[in-house]
Every structure is written in structure tokens, then in C-alpha cells.
Amino acid sequence: MLREPRNISQYLDQSLFCVSGAKAVSGDGQDLKGGVRRKNLAVFISGGGSNFRSIHQAILKGSVQGEIVVLVTNKPGCGGADYARDNNIPVILFSNMKEKPDSLSADDLVTTLRRYKVDFILLAGYLKLIPLELVRAYSRSILNIHPSLLPAFGGKGYYGMKVHQAVIASGARYSGPTIHFVDEHYDTGRILAQRVVPVLANDTANELAARVLQQEHQLYVEVAEALCEERLVWREDGVPLIRNKINPSDYN
Numbered sequence: 001m002l003r004e005p006r007n008i009s010q011y012l013d014q015s016l017f018c019v020s021g022a023k024a025v026s027g028d029g030q031d032l033k034g035g036v037r038r039k040n041l042a043v044f045i046s047g048g049g050s051n052f053r054s055i056h057q058a059i060l061k062g063s064v065q066g067e068i069v070v071l072v073t074n075k076p077g078c079g080g081a082d083y084a085r086d087n088n089i090p091v092i093l094f095s096n097m098k099e100k101p102d103s104l105s106a107d108d109l110v111t112t113l114r115r116y117k118v119d120f121i122l123l124a125g126y127l128k129l130i131p132l133e134l135v136r137a138y139s140r141s142i143l144n145i146h147p148s149l150l151p152a153f154g155g156k157g158y159y160g161m162k163v164h165q166a167v168i169a170s171g172a173r174y175s176g177p178t179i180h181f182v183d184e185h186y187d188t189g190r191i192l193a194q195r196v197v198p199v200l201a202n203d204t205a206n207e208l209a210a211r212v213l214q215q216e217h218q219l220y221v222e223v224a225e226a227l228c229e230e231r232l233v234w235r236e237d238g239v240p241l242i243r244n245k246i247n248p249s250d251y252n
């Protein structure tokens with residue numbers, strides 16, 4: 001039995017709660033396609049949310065067999081939260097309790113996500129460390145996208161343009177996004193997918209960021225498709241792999 005989080009409605013965007021609160025209990029497995037239940041996704045963001053939007057658009061087009069049942073953010077005024085409101089996706093505010101003592105606790109967030117029957121959590125430009133309670137509750141089910149080829153240029157302090165500036169300054173000839181599972185540290189979880197882009201001789205950080213971001217949008221959609229189609233497999237040594245859709249004995 002799920003414990004009801006205390007006063008959860010105060011952390012939901014009020015304008016949305018009435019409109020789309022019913023979504024909280026959707027996704028009971030009725031939507032079977034090819035024997036696979038549609039997956040419920042939670043997306044966490046702190047900014048513009050272009051990755052969030054591209055995944056949502058892929059769902060609307062039907063390529064991702066899932067639904068974004070809730071958006072979690074520490075920045076309620078960010079562009080991604082506006083997009084969620086416009087698309088009737090419930091928005092939950094989650095801040096560090098040290099900064100805002102009256103904020104939702106990590107345990108209450110876990111309870112809330114369970115209430116939404118969340119299968120996978122996708123971090124897409126979420127700048128806060130994920131609390132241990134959540135990492136433990138959603139073991140092997142939280143993914144993050146990082147704009148460099150991890151394990152290079154990752155860890156605390158490597159975010160936004162700082163990543164691309166460091167890549168250019170290093171002289172690396174290639175960069176690109178990494179999607180990895182989330183553990184209790186920044187950018188150290190198991191790598192699931194990567195895409196390579198060239199770093200050009202005259203690149204500015206903004207130019208490189210734009211080239212990487214274009215690939216991020218494609219890669220996150222491909223990974224979301226695979227998750228929802230249950231094509232994720234774990235190698236014996238703990239490395240996650242994606243089974244190829246066309247030829248299931250190949251891995252991406």
C-alpha cells in the first residue's frame with residue numbers, strides 16, 4: 001500500500017492539477033502493443049527542456065510507446081515547465097530541502113512518482129544531484145543525458161557551456177552526448193548510449209553545443225523507444241546494452 005505524501009497538491013502546479021490530475025492513475029497496462037505495456041515516464045528538467053520536448057513530440061508521433069506522466073523541476077518558471085503546462089503534463093516542484101525547508105522531501109517524491117506509476121525517470125538538463133532515496137527506489141531506471149563523451153568532461157562542475165569550453169580547450173577532436181544510468185554521484189553511472197560529433201578547429205562553445213544538442217535529441221528519442229519496447233539488456237558484467245530493433249541479436 002502506498003503512503004500518501006503529505007500535502008502533495010501544494011507541490012503540483014495548481015493550474016494543471018485540476019486539468020490533468022486524472023493522469024496520476026493512468027497507465028495500468030491496458031495499452032498493450034505487441035505484448036509490451038506502454039511505459040510511464042517522468043522527466044526531470046531545470047531549463048528550456050528541448051530534450052524533453054523532442055521526446056514528447058516522438059510520443060505524439062507514435063514512435064515512443066510511452067507517456068510522460070509527470071514533469072519534475074526545481075525551476076517552476078523554466079521554459080520546459082511552460083511547455084508541460086501547455087501540454088497538460090502535471091508539473092511537480094522539487095527543490096533541495098536545505099534551500100527550501102518546506103519543499104517536498106525525497107521520500108515524498110518517491111511516493112508521488114509511484115502514485116503516477118512511473119517506470120523510468122529521464123533526466124534532461126536537471127542540474128541537481130538526485131537524492132539517494134530516489135536512486136535506490138528506481139534502481140536501473142533513472143537515465144541522464146550529458147553533453148560529452150563520458151567518462152571525459154563529466155562530474156561536478158561540468159555542466160552547460162563549461163563542458164564544451166573544456167572540450168575545445170583540451171584539443172579533443174571528437175565530442176558528443178552520452179546517456180547513462182544515474183547513481184548517487186554526478187555522471188558516473190553505467191553508460192548506455194553515445195553519439196560522436198566532430199570538434200572543428202574554429203568551433204566556439206556555442207557552435208559545438210548546438211552540434212551536440214542536435215544529436216542529443218535523436219539519441220534520447222532512440223533510447224526512450226528502446227526502453228519502452230523493453231529492448232534494454234544487462235550484460236553479465238553490469239554493462240547495459242540496447243538490442244537492435246531490426247536484428248535482435250545485434251546491440252546498439
Ligand code: GRF
Pocket residue numbers: 045047048049050051052124125126145146147160177213216
Ligand atoms: C543538454 O545539453 C544535456 O546534455 C544537459 O543539459 C542540457 C539540457 O538541454 N544535461 P535542454 O534543456 O534539453 O535543451
